[in-house]
Amino acid sequence: MPNFSPSFLDEVLSRSDVIEIVARHVELKQSGSNLMGLCPFHHEKSPSFSVSADKQLYYCFGCGKGGGAFQFLMDHDGYSFPEAVEYLAEKAGLALPQENDADRLKSQQEASQRKKALILLAQAADTFATQLHSAAGTKAKAYIQQRGLPEHIISDYKLGFAPDGYGFMQHTFGSDDRSLAQLEAVGLLFKGDKGYGDRFRGRLMFPIRDKRGDIVGFGGRSMGDDKAKYLNSPETSWYHKSDILYGFSEHRDTIRKRKMLMVVEGYMDVLALAAFDLPIAVAASGTSMGERQIREIFRLCESPIFCFDGDRAGYQAAWRALERMLPLLKPEFRPQFLYLPDGEDPDSLLQKEGREAFERRMSEQAKPVLETWLLGLSRLAGSGTDGLARMAKKADEMLLKMSDPYLQQAWKQKVETQTGIQLQNKRQNIRQKGPISLPRPRAKIHSVKHVLHESFLAGLLQKPDRLDILPPEAKLFFLDNEGHNRIYTRVFSWQGSEAYNGMAWAQQLQREFPEAADQVARWMNQEPVLDIEFSGAILDMRKALLQRQMAAPNDLAERQRLAKLETELKQELIKLNAEIEEQRRGNE
């Protein structure tokens, strides 16, 4: 992950407009000096979501969500912090900071290659769409109609047809060396013994979009008797299969609004649900569902339904998905698993039983993840006393993958009750099994004092109720920058006030300290300071305070007391820093 300097982040923010980013999802109307609209984060009938153009911040008076451009891209659109920065930088025409000239040149070349590739992929999608509606596409069109997909789905999702035989791509885009090389780079041509050939032939084409909505690849369903029923574009630097969810950019807004998300196995299932006014489905693209995709799914919806065929392959796929989600599970997530009757998929079921019955099935038959896990364990373990032991052993192994200690405890108790066997659950096993951990450079944020003090302040503004967890001596905390110190004193003065509201504080601070207005906006905008990082910052502030107190003249007893306290604090800090490292590794 590149290290963005504060000045670079300021530059990006100054050239971006939070209104434009929000307005893609929310209809905004002028109201006083702000713009108001219906909040995209919670369901409401009258607008309580406000966006300020001069402060470049948004805030919902209904649910309390607030932030700036980076935050909106992260919270709403599912970007990671670096992705949000890169996206806005690219939009603003700013080159990302690079270590040296060679890197800079390389990244410029990559950006221009990406741009060209995306244009070519979009053109290819247009061409395939035209083919679908021509005589060549008759069979594919008939297939779509037989599957009951209405015209608006065909055009909204830009379905297309890649004609039979070879030479279509060259014919359309030219057969000079440059065109051929470009077509190969985006995966539309492959190079064989006899020269270039069309990768997709005689296939119904599903354009696959990334989070930004750009077409980055294709999935093709055979309309003939090819061995591979589905074929996907090869992995390229813009089509990362393990990152992509088919349907994500199209359905993101509806999923948030309806708080419903269904994970299905095929592109046709995604579209079938959309055709029945359930535009809430996503599917993996060319891989089984991985950890990054599951993380994305939880960001979008806390109670997704994972839908699988009711056959052996379906059970196996469900188990794989369950194993992958273990490290990500938190008590507030409520994933469910739904097995369909043998031989059916969402597409075929919707055709047969219609939307209402399908929705009933979703609400009545989907099982919570814990139940699915227990059932899967006992199925794996088999019967008898040995079976119980096998079940306990397997459960123990899997519990180690969970990162949430409360959930882990709760699940452990369930297995112990069910098997009557006490689990071992030794945490060091993780280390023996996992990759050998190499010493990593300590994160910069914890070695540079002023960055630490900044993240302390940012952490307070982002989550104002953190004021309540500050230790009593916090009023003596001293930040190394005079300006920050004044801001901290002001923020601290709000401790115990009626309703904590970081966004209102930020605006107040911007009024009182105009010289720090940009900085305050950046703190509200920047990557969220994790709870554990905030605890680390408190410890560091306490340590600095102690050291100041020790430097003052004291009697012997007081000096000894302070020295003992300092040793304890240092040990606590070392422990916490190790934990932060571990969490970071887990997040990567």
Ligand SMILES: [Zn+2]
């Ligand atoms: Zn809201």
